[in-house]
Amino acid sequence: MPTAPVASGPVEVDALWFSSDGTTAQGGTSRVKVSVQEKDSSDLRVGFFESEVGGSGQQWQAAGWMAVITASLLLSKDPSKYEFSFDVAGRIDGPSAGALMTAAVMAGYLGNDIKSDVTMTGTINPDGTIGPVGGIPQKLEGAAAAGKKTVLVPGGQRYDYDMVAGQSVDLVQAGQKLGIAVKLVPDIYTAYQELTGEKLPEPVSVGQASYPPAAFDKFRAGTTSWYANYQRERTAFTALPADIQSYRQGTIDVADNYASRADQFLAEGQVAAAYENSFQAAAMARVAREAAELDNIYASQGLDPLIQRLNASASALTRFDAVRQRLEAETPRTASDTIAIMEGFSSLSVAQGLVFQAEATIDSLKNATDPVEQDILNGIYRANYFYVYADQYLQLAQDQVSIGTGFGSSPTPDPALLKTISDTLRRGAEANINYFEELVIAPFAQQYGVSADVAKGYFMQSDSGYLTAVAAVQGADSLAGQVIKPDAKSWVYLGSALTAYSQSASLIAKYYSLGARVDDSGYITSFDRQSSLADMLDLADQRAKTWVNSIADEDPIESLYYYDNARIFRTGNANDQLSALNAYWQSAILSATLSAFTGGIK
Numbered sequence: 001m002p003t004a005p006v007a008s009g010p011v012e013v014d015a016l017w018f019s020s021d022g023t024t025a026q027g028g029t030s031r032v033k034v035s036v037q038e039k040d041s042s043d044l045r046v047g048f049f050e051s052e053v054g055g056s057g058q059q060w061q062a063a064g065w066m067a068v069i070t071a072s073l074l075l076s077k078d079p080s081k082y083e084f085s086f087d088v089a090g091r092i093d094g095p096s097a098g099a100l101m102t103a104a105v106m107a108g109y110l111g112n113d114i115k116s117d118v119t120m121t122g123t124i125n126p127d128g129t130i131g132p133v134g135g136i137p138q139k140l141e142g143a144a145a146a147g148k149k150t151v152l153v154p155g156g157q158r159y160d161y162d163m164v165a166g167q168s169v170d171l172v173q174a175g176q177k178l179g180i181a182v183k184l185v186p187d188i189y190t191a192y193q194e195l196t197g198e199k200l201p202e203p204v205s206v207g208q209a210s211y212p213p214a215a216f217d218k219f220r221a222g223t224t225s226w227y228a229n230y231q232r233e234r235t236a237f238t239a240l241p242a243d244i245q246s247y248r249q250g251t252i253d254v255a256d257n258y259a260s261r262a263d264q265f266l267a268e269g270q271v272a273a274a275y276e277n278s279f280q281a282a283a284m285a286r287v288a289r290e291a292a293e294l295d296n297i298y299a300s301q302g303l304d305p306l307i308q309r310l311n312a313s314a315s316a317l318t319r320f321d322a323v324r325q326r327l328e329a330e331t332p333r334t335a336s337d338t339i340a341i342m343e344g345f346s347s348l349s350v351a352q353g354l355v356f357q358a359e360a361t362i363d364s365l366k367n368a369t370d371p372v373e374q375d376i377l378n379g380i381y382r383a384n385y386f387y388v389y390a391d392q393y394l395q396l397a398q399d400q401v402s403i404g405t406g407f408g409s410s411p412t413p414d415p416a417l418l419k420t421i422s423d424t425l426r427r428g429a430e431a432n433i434n435y436f437e438e439l440v441i442a443p444f445a446q447q448y449g450v451s452a453d454v455a456k457g458y459f460m461q462s463d464s465g466y467l468t469a470v471a472a473v474q475g476a477d478s479l480a481g482q483v484i485k486p487d488a489k490s491w492v493y494l495g496s497a498l499t500a501y502s503q504s505a506s507l508i509a510k511y512y513s514l515g516a517r518v519d520d521s522g523y524i525t526s527f528d529r530q531s532s533l534a535d536m537l538d539l540a541d542q543r544a545k546t547w548v549n550s551i552a553d554e555d556p557i558e559s560l561y562y563y564d565n566a567r568i569f570r571t572g573n574a575n576d577q578l579s580a581l582n583a584y585w586q587s588a589i590l591s592a593t594l595s596a597f598t599g600g601i602k
Contacts, residue, residue: 076600
């Protein structure tokens with residue numbers, strides 16, 4: 001990864017904040033000093049300090065880690081060669097300072113200064129786009145009081161709700177009344193030029209990325225295999241008594257819809273979308289069949305045989321060690337091969353994490369004092385669901401390696417670089433998850449008078465993104481202790497961290513930036529900022545496309561897979577659109593990682 005001069009002293013910025021007690025609202029600024037210093041040791045060091053007692057904590061740390069991760073990935077920097085510190089005097093308004101702090105880290109890397117009369121607000125997304133935030137009218141007042149002349153706001157967010165006025169206001173006009181120029185910036189590249197007067201290096205297209213014929217054929221074969229699994233599960237489902245089937249018909253209908261879409265996409269030559277939908281069809285058909293069989297056992301035999309069946313589901317995961325050993329035995333030939341193996345270990349980590357969730361559910365049932373039968377049933381079905389998806393992810397892990405290896409030309413990355421990137425992403429993902437739990441889950445637990453663990457369990461059932469992020473982190477810690485090869489440990493941590501990082505960023509976008517409204521099952525019914533989502537999808541598409549084309553000569557199979565699926569997802573409902581955003585980010589992150597493996601941005 002290329003090196004560059006660092007700032008001689010701390011980069012100073014004034015972060016904007018907003019607070020409200022429901023009846024009044026105010027905004028202000030807090031001085032933040034961001035230091036990026038070269039060092040000799042190879043361990044990753046990121047420190048957080050408070051000059052005054054303020055409202056920072058997990059929120060501040062999540063924003064800081066996102067800043068280090070995003071700046072390092074987008075600039076192809078090795079963060080282990082630097083020491084980062086964030087010193088705040090006052091409050092930090094959660095992730096809304098993320099974009100400004102990312103720009104400050106970049107300025108520290110590149111030896112630039114931030115203009116003293118310019119500041120900004122907005123979250124930072126994994127691809128460098130800037131996400132919407134709230135409280136901007138009051139933040140503008142705080143900026144004016146601090147003598148700022150220019151305030152940068154997220155692109156597409158010209159209007160924001162003013163809690164004092166009780167209506168949406170034009171931010172450009174609101175700024176003019178305060179003597180401030182409000183400028184809309186879509187991404188960190190545009191923002192950085194406004195903040196420093198300097199241009200950031202950007203990825204440059206080297207051609208049109210596409211699947212090599214062999215990869216196309218592998219995806220098509222994988223689609224056929226998953227579709228056969230779907231058909232087998234559906235046949236077993238229809239063999240059950242009609243009254244048992246009727247209770248799970250809704251789930252099998254979802255599986256049928258995925259299967260129909262897989263057929264359609266395969267006929268159109270959209271192999272990535274066909275593969276994704278066939279995987280989902282097989283998974284949902286199995287969930288329906290397993291749940292229906294549990295229903296049948298309970299209806300005809302009672303509770304005890306149901307518990308025995310759950311134990312049988314747990315013992316069926318005997319091939320876990322075999323899959324782990326197979327992945328560890330892989331010897332990547334190219335940087336692209338390394339990405340594919342990382343993806344495989346990511347799925348294996350998720351599988352391990354899901355097994356842990358199932359076991360925790362069972363332990364909770366065993367330790368419960370006089371549980372009612374309905375609680376026991378709920379626990380059994382939940383644990384079985386975790387076991388089913390763990391088994392699906394085992395097969396997915398094998399597919400990702402068999403489909404994604406054998407391509408590219410650049411050599412495998414330095415093991416030290418692998419470890420550095422994985423450490424950075426892993427700790428950033430953990431900070432994001434902690435922030436999400438503080439932002440969303442803790443208030444939920446307080447509102448409903450339940451423990452934090454109960455609230456987390458609810459969100460794992462209702463939000464697959466949270467479940468996947470937590471499972472990836474938990475599973476990786478265990479899996480890394482089971483592998484022997486040092487490189488394999490880095491593959492485990494990096495693959496799982498990439499997944500947890502993008503999923504946790506999506507959670508913050510979902511609940512913080514976009515204001516998702518969900519029903520009792522966790523299904524998204526609408527977004528408070530629907531127009532902002534449309535803008536975010538457009539920008540994410542552009543960034544992902546630019547990144548994947550910048551490494552077109554490396555056969556970026558996995559990046560293309562996520563990009564192609566994102567383009568399909570974005571045409572669907574609210575849940576599909578959020579999946580599209582996550583897939584775009586996954587594509588961009590994998591492309592940036594592959595770029596770092598092959599020399600970085602020139």
